[in-house]
Amino acid sequence: MEDEAPVIYGLEFQARSLCAQAAETDSIRFLVGTQSLGPENQVHYIDFDDENNLINKTVFLHREGEIWNISASTFDSSLFATCYNKTSDNRSELKGALWQLPGGSNPPSPAGEDNSSAHPHLGLLCYLDTEEHADVKSVLWHPSGDSQPVVGLCQDRIVTWDVDTASSAAKVVSSTSIEGRGHPRLTSGKWNPHHNCHQIATANDTSVKGWDLRTMSQVFHIESAHSQLVRDLDFNPNKQYYLVTCGDDCRVKFWDTRKVTEPLKVLSEHSHWVWSVCYNHFHDQLVLTSSSDSRVVLNSVVSLSSEPYGHLVDRDDDDDGDEDSLQDGPQEPPKDGVIATYEEHEDSVYAVGWSSADPWTFASLSYDGRLVINRVPRSEKYKILL
Amino acid sequence: MADNLAARQTDDSDKGDGRRRRRDLKLYYGIENGEAPVENEQVSQTSAQSTDPCNLDGGSFQPQTYLSKLIQERSLTELMDEEQKMVRDIKGLDSDMQTLVYENYNKFISATDTIRKMKNDFRKMEDEMDHLASNMSAITDFSASISNTLQDRRQQITKLAGVHSLLKKLQFLFELPARLNKCIDMEAYVQAVRYYTKAQRVLHQYEHMPSFQGIHTDCEAIIKQLRAKLMERFRQKESTAKQLTECVDLLLQLGEPAESLCDEYLSHAKHKLDEDLEGLEKQIKLYSGEVKPAQEERPAQAFMSAGMDVLEFVDSGCNGFLSNICLVIASYNDMFLNRMQTDEALDTIALRKLVLFVNELMERYFSFVRQRVQLEKETGDNTILVRALDRFHRRLQAMNKLLPDTDFSRAGTEIVSRGAKDRVAHYLQSLKQHFADCLTDIRQNLAAPRLVGKQDSNARLADLLSNMQSSVVEQIKSVLGNLQAFIAPDITFAMKPYFRGPFCSQDVREGLVVAFVRHVCTMCNDFCEVPGDKTTSPPALLMILSRFCIDLENATISYLLSVAEEQFMVEDKGTVTPTAELWAMAKDTGQRLLNHYVRVQGLTISQMLRKSVETRDWLNTIEPRNVRAVMKRVVEDITAIDMQVGQLYEEGVRKERSSDSSRRTHALSSSQANRRPQWNYAPSVDNSLMSNIQKLFSEKIEIFSAVEFSKVSVLTGIVKISLKTFLECVRLRTFGRYGLQQIQVDTHYLQLYLWRFVSDENLVQVLLDEIVCSAVHRCVDPVMMEPSVIDLICERG
Incomplete structure (x- = not known):
């Protein structure tokens, strides 16, 4: 059985930001923001038809400026946040805003002709303003989707907004500056889905720090996690202390936040900076990384996953269907390693993301505006499932 | 009766004559049952026949019945024949009888004669026997009388002899204690023991008699004393072995x-x-x-x-x-x-x-x-x-x-081989120490002359390498020389195969030479994986070590192994590590070190470039008048690295060789002339299209890839890493017009100086173009600078 070919979609502009529509669990949808200094920036709303292998796209105009970061809401599929660069005559600053897709969560029928003037504008919900006018690096939505605070990582501080969707207003709840030598600049961050979602982790130069949002105190600190800049990090969705980071030293490192002196595992599959790392939310042995060597690597890290001994058949779930899988007997414990390297990109791949709906589909975006939707190889998929 | 005989004769014609005749005689004399059982049977047959009245030979033959039967049964002619036959039979029987009688008559006569003669002889013999008997009885009488007369005296003599010996023994016994004492005094223990053993049994036997008992107890006492003396002597430290032997012998005789x-x-x-x-x-x-x-x-x-x-x-x-x-x-x-x-x-x-x-x-x-x-x-x-x-x-x-x-020699050999092994281990340790010392020396050397001047330090890299190499080789050789003492021909254990084989192949070759090479490789590998990626080791050291490993692979390993094998005559090549494995290991290590070197140097330059891009406000910058200092620094550093590498590695192959730089700058400016207008007039979309098309035709550039063992390859690696970093940093910034122009100037400057270091000039070109291209993208007001101005600025800088 041949693996299905990747689906490639080209954007007109250069792009850096990509995210899955987190609140959507039925269809495979991604949001891509373009990065162009010109007047027009777009948010491409991608709907991937898995059965027909087709991409349905809807393009919205993002009038505020080039998008550096995009993140979809976890509770309302029509909401998302962007961090954009507003360039005036002699200064450029990163700002944040919440947007609403016109027409609710369902994409409007694709426009017949590809005419940029026909693209609808996004509905602006509110700006995420900070008192200090600090650059908003990224916006994090509360992972559980229950409550509605939004956390922004600004230059050297963590800002929390309370968003009221009804009144289209965001109010700054707290704004905490982080201390550090020199001028610490946060490069990226992730909300920890464990511990009742009270923690976030941020990357700053070569170190990674964990914060408790209630007290804004430091929870853990991985000093010099990488020998150079840390570019991205992600939490294991199932194991609460496990964290993966990537950085300019071409390495991907797995950490236990309780023991931060040494990484649990180091991958060096890339030949240039690793820009993005991403755990699969359904099967946490699958870890995607993308790098400016224009490659995307799908790793299997079974040894640090929640299923280190392969799939454990849960007999309570279905009594009849189990017999086949039981007959397979004990299999070889799966080993860590690279599952696949995807080389469809020609330029640096700055973003990669798993679909929130389908555990086997992911998208990657390179700087030249090429979006590639790929799937986990079937053989690996069956290995995990059976 | 004659009929009977005749009939028998005809019946038994097959039997021997004598036998038949004897039987006939028996029949004749009526001795019926004297014969063997077979005979008896026949007789019984005959007797059975004899009951038949018609049987001519039978006893109960009745001529009347026979006759009447014949007459009744037979014809006349038959009867006539019968009659004739009968007559013939009767005649035959008669003549037989006559011969028998004649034969036996003679025998009877001689038998009678013999008997008569015997009778006479026996009578004479009887007389002689009587005579003999009378003689014998006379002799008996005489003998009895003699012995009677001699009886008394003989008994007396015997008795006297017995008494004599008894007395002698008694005397011996009575004298025994004294003798023993004397012997002990004279320390003639052997004699004493001999006396005692002689007497012991007798004494033991007559213990019940009071006088003997006395002697016995005396003797016992003396012997006890003797035994004690012997024991004492036995236990004495200074008694000689011979004495001891004697003692033991005596004690054993005494029944210990x-x-x-x-x-x-x-x-x-x-x-x-x-x-x-x-x-x-x-x-x-x-x-x-x-x-x-x-x-x-x-x-x-x-x-x-x-x-x-x-x-x-x-x-x-x-x-x-x-x-x-x-x-x-x-x-x-x-x-x-x-x-x-x-x-x-x-x-x-x-x-x-x-x-x-x-x-x-x-x-x-x-x-x-x-x-x-x-x-x-x-x-x-x-x-x-x-x-x-x-x-x-x-x-x-x-x-x-x-x-x-x-078998003590096994344990002994074990100790010997253990000792040899320990020596080898010790030497290995000292070799390791020596190697570490070499490394420290190099570190110090590298650190020290930096104060004097860079050129100087660079010129010394090759010296340092050769110094280290020769000193390591010398050290190993001297160690091997020292170890040869173990297999010198006058050493006995050296000739034993169970020592020599393992020692030469396992201890010396494997345990020393191979282990040392392994150690060097692990040491070097450790340099590549410094914990926490903190680059504590100076890059020049990495360089030297990498070259050292390559030299190991090329020559030193083979040389050392051949020296070891020659000196120690290693024959068993089956169980030893193959040379190829060591080569591969050394080469691998060299490669890793070189890769690491490239990485470290690349990162140093990258870091410089990154800081320079990140810290500048590119939106509000003044019109470029100069090449930024950091670029000059980059070129300087790369030149320094080039010199460093050039000392240890060959030039390597370039894709396109240009002999003089003037030609190159000319070509460069012409290529720029071709490209620039597109940037100036084409909108950004086309621009990205252009770069995409360009990428389609150029190979993908591996940034942190393995390098070859040549100067050009190493430098190419470093330049690649630096320029890629430059590119990525540029992409993260937003540029004003002058910012873009500054980048233009910088890249042009880099191009002017970097091409000579790399294997493929195109590579630098492509990367630099990409940087400028990205800068154009990130520029809010993309207005390019005139190439001539750029040239001017660069030449001036």
């Missing part, structure tokens, strides 16, 4: 149990041997410094006892302990084993005792020797150790002959 004597003897011997061993132990302690020589000893003595060297130690062990134990074994053999004893069980017990005893002591001795040999690690000289081991080994072999059942 052999087993306890064995024990006694061995324990006695043990005392002495223990002393020897303690001496050895003390030496070991002295040598190892555990025990200080006693204070009260005189200084000279203290100096003497400050610990002997290993040769002295082994000597003293051989002369003291080993020769003593040999003596003990020999005399023990004489005493207990080689005697003409019949008691097999006792023999085996005694032998077992001896073996146990010897084994225990030898074990202790071996352990001491082992300890001592192990202590020998610190000193450098082999010859003494080798000689000591050789002496030890020889001595043990001699001992083996003495006690054939046990």
